[in-house]
Amino acid sequence: MSDVRRNYELAFHINQNLEESRIMSIADELKEKLVKGGATVTFAKEPERQRLSYEIKHNAGSFFGYLQFNMPTGEDDISGLPAGQAGLAGVEEYIKLNNDILRSLILRLPSDAQKSQALERQMKAKERLEKRAQAVTKAGSVPRSSADGEKLEKAVEDIIEKL
Numbered sequence: 001m002s003d004v005r006r007n008y009e010l011a012f013h014i015n016q017n018l019e020e021s022r023i024m025s026i027a028d029e030l031k032e033k034l035v036k037g038g039a040t041v042t043f044a045k046e047p048e049r050q051r052l053s054y055e056i057k058h059n060a061g062s063f064f065g066y067l068q069f070n071m072p073t074g075e076d077d078i079s080g081l082p083a084g085q086a087g088l089a090g091v092e093e094y095i096k097l098n099n100d101i102l103r104s105l106i107l108r109l110p111s112d113a114q115k116s117q118a119l120e121r122q123m124k125a126k127e128r129l130e131k132r133a134q135a136v137t138k139a140g141s142v143p144r145s146s147a148d149g150e151k152l153e154k155a156v157e158d159i160i161e162k163l
Contacts, residue, residue: 005070007042007109010034010091013062013102014047023047023063026100033094034069037087043068056102068109 010030014023027047034041047065056062071087088106095104110118 004073005040005111006073007068007070007111008039008088009066009068009107009109010104011064011066011107012047012095012104013050013052013056013064015100015102016049016059016061016063018063018100022100026098027065029094030091031067033091034067034071034087037071037090039069039071039087041067041069059102062102 012027012030014026018026024047027044031041031044045066047063049061050064051061052059092106095101
């Protein structure tokens with residue numbers, strides 16, 4: 001069995017016209033569907049009332065919440081879908097059938113290994129830029145005499161006087 005797990009985030013808007021207990025039960029049902037599909041919920045933001053910038057299904061407000069979770073990848077399960085995909089499909093089906101969920105989005109987040117690789121690339125790029133900057137300052141630094149500075153200062157004063 002594969003131990004590779006992918007990170008996901010499920011964001012959702014729930015109809016604001018529902019009772020508070022019903023809103024929380026919908027969020028709990030989403031968590032349960034994910035866990036039944038093989039997911040491990042790592043973070044859950046409880047739905048909070050939010051005013052929308054534009055109406056969604058004729059609603060000017062909603063309760064917004066999100067779940068961060070990870071799911072296994074790899075071996076197929078009985079549905080013929082890769083492990084994890086069956087769990088996501090079940091959650092997506094539940095969301096489509098539930099009219100109280102106004103809108104949702106499932107994002108695939110970078111894994112911890114991908115984050116560390118990106119951090120290494122950024123550090124190497126930063127080191128290269130610093131080396132280039134040092135090389136340019138060494139090559140571009142020409143000793144200037146105080147006479148050059150005085151000439152430059154006098155030229156600037158002449159230009160200012162002409163204005």
